[in-house]
Amino acid sequence: MILAILVSAALQAPPPQARPPQRRPAPKPVARVVAPAAKPKAFGRVVVDAGHGGVDPGAPMQTKAGLREKDITLQLALRLGEALKLRGIEVVFTRKKDTLIALADRGRIANQAGGDVFISIHVNAANKHWRNPGAARGFETYFLAEAKTEDARRVEAMENEALRFEGPRHIDSSDPLGFILKDMEQNQYLRESSEFAGIVQRRLAQVHPGPDRGVKQAGFHVLVTALMPAILVEVGFGTNSGEAAYLSSTVRQQALARVIADATNEYLDRYQRRVGNSGLTGSHD
Numbered sequence: 001m002i003l004a005i006l007v008s009a010a011l012q013a014p015p016p017q018a019r020p021p022q023r024r025p026a027p028k029p030v031a032r033v034v035a036p037a038a039k040p041k042a043f044g045r046v047v048v049d050a051g052h053g054g055v056d057p058g059a060p061m062q063t064k065a066g067l068r069e070k071d072i073t074l075q076l077a078l079r080l081g082e083a084l085k086l087r088g089i090e091v092v093f094t095r096k097k098d099t100l101i102a103l104a105d106r107g108r109i110a111n112q113a114g115g116d117v118f119i120s121i122h123v124n125a126a127n128k129h130w131r132n133p134g135a136a137r138g139f140e141t142y143f144l145a146e147a148k149t150e151d152a153r154r155v156e157a158m159e160n161e162a163l164r165f166e167g168p169r170h171i172d173s174s175d176p177l178g179f180i181l182k183d184m185e186q187n188q189y190l191r192e193s194s195e196f197a198g199i200v201q202r203r204l205a206q207v208h209p210g211p212d213r214g215v216k217q218a219g220f221h222v223l224v225t226a227l228m229p230a231i232l233v234e235v236g237f238g239t240n241s242g243e244a245a246y247l248s249s250t251v252r253q254q255a256l257a258r259v260i261a262d263a264t265n266e267y268l269d270r271y272q273r274r275v276g277n278s279g280l281t282g283s284h285d
């Protein structure tokens with residue numbers, strides 16, 4: 001009898017795979033919408049990370065206005081966020097003001113927010129030992145993998161230097177073994193990140209005077225902890241006065257934000273076609 005009840009209960013219980021896929025809850029109905037907002041995409045939560053901040057000014061910039069890398073990255077990140085929202089894409093910022101966020105915490109914020117992709121915005125700087133450092137210019141997009149060239153190692157060292165502002169609390173994040181293990185976790189997104197970087201680089205070429213320095217790879221701490229496709233964009237050289245002026249211009253920033261948002265939209269569409277609504281990172285809720 002007991003067995004029969006158990007069997008019948010088992011027959012009545014839905015099979016485990018019949019559980020409906022977890023989806024993000026539908027947006028709450030709004031009573032009156034004056035201007036209809038962009039139709040929210042079913043998929044795609046983008047984490048926008050403005051490089052540096054607070055006591056970490058980032059790389060020097062050749063601007064009369066005294067802007068630092070941290071100022072440009074924040075302005076651009078906020079514009080990118082607006083451009084993404086216009087395309088119906090959800091946005092999470094790692095910072096929205098001039099504060100220092102530890103490199104490892106940026107990825108953690110992205111994971112906790114259930115991000116689908118991570119975009120870190122930076123401004124490049126020429127090595128002062130180069131023959132003509134002021135002449136270097138152009139844009140490049142990185143994904144996380146072992147640095148392959150001397151130049152990629154230079155950018156890697158420069159962007160990882162932010163660790164020194166973080167104090168002893170974050171010493172563990174520079175532990176080499178921990179770094180390698182985290183790197184392996186991020187490895188599963190390597191192909192996705194590389195494709196995303198390629199789209200961003202191609203779209204940037206539509207507005208950026210260049211040169212196009214290509215898609216590159218390096219071991220950035222900021223990308224290691226983000227368990228999702230993750231890229232780092234170096235939008236230009238602050239050490240070149242022409243490019244520093246370009247990056248400081250509101251109009252130029254809006255154009256850069258627009259094409260990076262277009263690239264993200266294009267990537268998310270492709271990504272969704274491949275993996276469906278569940279996403280690589282699993283359920284959001």
Ligand SMILES: [Zn+2]
Pocket residue numbers: 051052058059069121122123158159
């Ligand atoms: Zn930077």
